[in-house]
Amino acid sequence: MTNTRTALAASLALTLAALATGAQAADAAKPATEKCYGVAKAGQNDCAAGAGTSCAGTSSVDYQGDAWTLVEKGTCTRIKTPKGYGSLTPKEKK
Known part of the structure; x- marks a missing residue:
């Protein structure tokens, strides 16, 4: 159960980081x-x-x-x- 939560938390963190990086790239392209x-x-x-x-x-x-x-x-x-x-x-x- 702990491994599942850890994996889920890591996945969520990576997704949020990717979204933030994508938003910054879009702003830089304007x-x-x-x-x-x-x-x-x-x-x-x-x-x-x-x-x-x-x-x-x-x-x-x-x-x-x-x-x-x-x-x-x-x-x-x-x-x-x-x-x-x-x-x-x-x-x-x-």
């Missing part, structure tokens, strides 16, 4: 991201859509300069929209 302002379509921002808005999905116009979305790190300023390129900081309203 690309780094950064906030990119002025590239989201209306209602598709991740957060920060200016005064009077609560957060995600609240931008009121396409490419709103003070609304951001997460993009792969290093790509923001290369994203071209009809209103110009993406920005790492909020854009001033024109």
